[in-house]
Amino acid sequence: MSADPRRQVPRTDTLLADPRLRAVGERLGRGLVKGAVQRVQQQIRDGELASPQAVDAVLASLPGTASSLRPVLNATGVLVHTNLGRSPLSPAAVAAITAAAGTTDVELDLATGRRGPRGEAAITALLDAVPAAEAAIVVNNCAAALALVATALGQGRELVIARGELVEIGDGFRIPDLLVSTGARLREVGTTNRVTLADYRGALATDTGAVLKVHPSNFVVRGFTRAVEVAELASALEDVPLVADVGSGLLRPHPLLPDEPDLQSTLAAGADLVLASGDKLLGGPQAGLVLGRADLVQRLRRHPLYRALRVDKTTLAALEATLRGPLPPVQEMLAADVDGLRARARALAGRLAEAGVDAVAVDAEARVGGGGAPEHPLPSAAVSLPSSFAERLRRGSPPVVGYVEDGRTLLNLRSVPPSGDDELGTAVLAVVDG
Incomplete structure (x- = not known):
């Protein structure tokens, strides 16, 4: 017994x-x-x-924290991977979140002891980064920013938008469904592939709340096409606000992404408001950024819906640190030297091959992700392994997410920081030994 x-x-x-x-x-x-x-x-x-x-x-x-979320090594080559939490935060942003996690002066003026403006330092950092903007607010994501604008400017009125910009993006989210849900009426102009300035002009009426331009994300129309740029459209509007959703949160033009709209240039071209995500190419926390004319921003700030959409103290802290601090990881990934990536791939593949793993270094392509720059692949390098490694690495500790191409598992190094190479190699060897 x-x-x-x-x-x-x-x-x-x-x-x-x-x-x-x-x-x-x-x-x-x-x-x-x-x-x-x-x-x-x-x-x-x-x-x-x-x-x-x-x-x-x-x-x-037991996990390392009380949360069920697990750190993952992103070897997909997609820099802004929505399923993996989009942009990784910089060490400065992580430290700022930790500092803000307790009691803070988020709405307190320590000099007077009275209530102060919420998130003023983060807003100031945003305006310093985008000098063409007069004012700004931050909400919890870009869809929230668009919903706030559509409600405040378009409820019970018409929002003018090109048919080719009524797009569906990830997980079945449709721009027209969001806009209509706010109580606005859509006035579609042009055709799917062509829209002219005359189309916009013909749609303007006394009940027009705003003209919208929406970044089409991964949707691209080729061939017989026509679009109206912000500068051309702005010159034809008088009292109707022009709102541009630029999507990715790029602050200024980037040489590797020539077709990707940015906040500064869009405002300088004449947009009254621009909207963007904080957790894509900006490299910060999930947030919806609204920048532009002071009177319109104040109108949004005073709308009752804004209270339901505003961000918390940790998001404000991370956003400010991203804007003020060192280059965030996604910008470092964009700036990565291709020869350096190839050298890293050779070194990692050599380490694995010495341990008996079928590993070779290969050239590869990376992507911005998050709907940004869909037609501009980024040159990269990867470690190629047998296809069976893909699932085993996902189930490992830490999980490694690569992708299978032409019967091989590729670990793309543009989305892995150089400091992660040793951990990546250890993770591969762990699944071999397991």
Whole structure:
């Protein structure tokens, strides 16, 4: 009877009282640790684990944090990968979030002791980065920014937009559905492939709330096409606001992305408001940025919906640090030297080959992602492995997400910081040994 493993199961309170588990319980929460204890107890009952190994098994099964989100190595070559949380934050932004996590002066003027403007420092940093803007506000994402604009300027009125810009983007999200849900009426102009200035002019009426230009994301029309640029459109409008959703959050023109609109140039060309995401090419936290004319921005700020869409203190802190601090990771990825990427791929492939892995360095292409610059692939380099590695690496610790191309798993290094190469190699060797 003493050989029955069920008799060897340690008591729950005994395990939870272990100093190592008690310490980790203070960090992760007692409930999370207790759940891990119960799973290990079941393994002992099933004869899969010996009782003396219980505490070590509990510790090994616990996550690093109380969150279920796991850090992932992005080897997809997609710099702004929506499924992987878009842009990774800079160390400066991460430190700012930590500092802002407690009680802060987010709405307090410490000099007077009275309520102060919310997020003033982040707004000032944004205006310093985009001097063509008179004012700015920040909401929780770009869709929220568009919804706020459509509600404040277009509810019960018409919003004029080109048919070719009524697009669907990721996860079935459709721009026209969002706009109509705000109570605005859409006035579509032009055709899918061609729109002229006369089309816009002909649509303007006394109940026009705004003219919208929306970044088409990954949708591209080729051939017999015609579009009206912001500068041309702005010159034809008088009292009707021109609102441009530029999407990716690029602050200024970038030499590698010649067709990607940016905030500064769009405002300088005559847009009254520009909208963008904070977590794409800007490289910051998820946020919707609205910049432009002071009177229009104030109108949005005073609208009741703004209260429901505003961001929290940690987002404001991360955004300011992204704008004020060192180059964020996504900008470093964009600026990566191709020869340097090839050298990294050769070194990593050589390390793996020496360990007996079928690994070779190859040239590859990377992408901006997040709907940005869909027609401008970025030259890159990758480590090529057998196709069976793709799933095994995703299931590893840490998970590594690559992609399969022509029967091989590619680990694209443009989306991996140089500091991640050693961890990437270790992760590959771990799944081989496993």
